[in-house]
Amino acid sequence: MSRDLRTAFLSMIIFTVLLGLGYPLLMTGLAQGIFPGKANGSLIKRGDVVVGSALIGQQFYEPLIGSDGKQVVVKGVAQTQPDPRYFQTRPSSTSDNAAGSAFSNLGPNNRTTLVAFRGYIATYLALNRAPDGRLYDPAVTRASEIPVDAVDDSASSIDPDISVANARIQAYRVAAVRGLPLSTIDALLATYTTGRSLGFLGEPGVDVLELNLALDRLSGSR
């Protein structure tokens, strides 16, 4: 018995050194040497500032300004709203928290899920409407005309991509708000659409952060 115990502990300790430190640190060394950009999170910088990761979704929100010209604060939390100048990512149950990912865990047969969907649909439709009441994309007036990815929570809560259909609808808004021709935005969309891997694996999508950065470069803003 004591012999067995000795071997068991010896082997686990040696495995811990070999597989728990040796293997991950070797991989880290190789990764940092061969793929430094990817191994460190595919971070995107603008100037000296890290604006995010190409692989991680984020919120493109602006402060919500009340009628008094100040940012609205509810229960101590400063309120924000989607910035219409930018493409918006999918709904996220964590507000795109990249340091604490979580599922929404909304059940398929639950009323809370329906309430969440209705909220997302209202937000999406409101974003499609200009301050003067005009529709940016005249073809989108109700739930059935919205692509599902735009109003369903992603799994990771930080999905970097949106569907091409979703992006095409948002393109109307972005073009109008920025005063750019729709064809220019659509051309940009085509550039930042990632196809299926090897032509058939997964689904095409548009990386929202990269697209928005390209938009800013185009507009020459900032």
Add this chain to the structure above:
Amino acid sequence: MTVNGWLQIVVFCAALIIASPFLGRYMAKVYTGERVFLTPVFGGVERLLYRCFLIDSKQEQDWKRYARSLIIFSLAGWIILYVILRTASIQPWNDYGGIAYHAAPWDVTFNTVSSFLTNTNWQYYGGETTLTYFSQMAGLTVQNFASAAVGIVVAVALVRGIAGRSGKSLGNFYSDIVKTVLYVLLPLSFISALILISQGSIQNIAHYVSAHGITGVAQTIAMGPVASQEAIKLVGTNGGGFFNVNSAHPFENPNGFTNFYEMWIVLIIPAALVWMYGRMVGSRRQAMAIFATMFVMFIGGVAVAYAAEAHGSPAQHAAGLHTQVIANSTGGNMEGKEQRFGIAGSAIFDVVTTVTSCGAVNSSIESYTGLGGAIPFANLSASEVIFGGVGTGLYSMLEYVLLAVFIGGLMVGRTPEYLGKKVEAKEIKLVAIGILITPLAALFSTALATASAAGRASIFNGGPQGFSETFYAYLSQANNNGSAFAGYTGFIQPNAGNAGSHGVLLADLLGGFTAMFARYAPIVFALAIAGALAGKRVSPVGLGTMRTDNGTFVVLLIGVIVLVGALTFFPALLLGPIVQALTGHLYN
């Protein structure tokens, strides 16, 4: 559903069928002590490890000694992992998440340790909010290797028992463990980690990154040595993600290709073990019969899950959403799914991860439709024999094979025999108990959790979904799977974060005990069966011998698996997923 979706399914199956025999042949060589191409690389390390472990690798063990080594090895692993996870506050790199990380409470740690030891890898913690890099590497990654190796060596021992022509020996436990780690798990993990890193999976020891978004929204991005753990998590059908959302996280699974590769690498060892078995018993046809059984059940699950998810959920339809495929949109139930995987990529992953004991997820199973969510239930109810976990799948399947042989023998009125060895009362008793332990543990724990207020405290969604969450939690832990209807305790754990990390006592303890009981008891029975068969004389095949390598036997075997699973679990399944699949009603 789309043509492209079905194309992915077909190519995936082809990739599995084509590649697995090669790995199977390689593994057969490893376990029969033949020279393989990696022998020059690892031969020296192997002998050095034997010396360090103070063992004689040539010393043969009977089933009792083999089982004893296994249990004590696991005990040592349990203690060491518990110590590592509980000492987070004094570990290096423990403040890389922005605050100094403390250990999770003892009950959460008990659950985590028990589940990682048993290849379950249930997550009552959120990786990036709870664990230090050191805990993830030196703690969890090590057990990802060790627990996978334990599963594989039990299968190898059982195969040796069936194939054995003389004596009682099943091999040497430590020799098998070392061979599994060095020649199988480590090389596959090494290659897989590199492939994942090349696609965008991260691998660093760095502080979490503070990003300043273009509209001024601040974002903290979690970092870490992800790819190395991701690789072994899949290769060893472990399934415990570096991050809370597991393989749905873009840093664990960056694109459509990695998604495909991750599914393939999960299934490759369980599938290869079948071919290894065929070579070790000297009959390719026997392996083909078992492979066919697994494959038919697998593809059935994929087809149903894909169709159900493509159809959309009742909540979506009630909200007025259009869930058909339209141009440039996936359609379907995208709640809890990632755009880059879409419906097909999520549905295949869902089935792959629940037929094996992997339990990694790339989408939220809780948000699957009733029918789509019933598929994981069905896979778990079949006791993880559809390819199954590394090793566990094969040894559990072989028990079902013995049961089918016995039932078939009764039907034709002859003494049942398998590969020339008589299956007698003793073996069938062991098989029956071995098969029934897991369902017993699952149902007992579910009943306890459902019947007590302490258990019901963990429920997140109302209606039948609440029961599904509970049932799935214990069914998954009993099968050592580890995938979850993650709403179960998910609103407290793991979302509590580190500063306020706290456990749900009953869920933590019950889950941990369920996982351990349903892991080690079946292992002991599997080894006992191996021991009982090892010493048996082989009688020549006669005219009346029931064949176990043809289509009839495949049908019989599927029938037995479905029947045992259905008889055991049907009443419970009726209360949860089946109700949901049949109704469009929304519950509060």
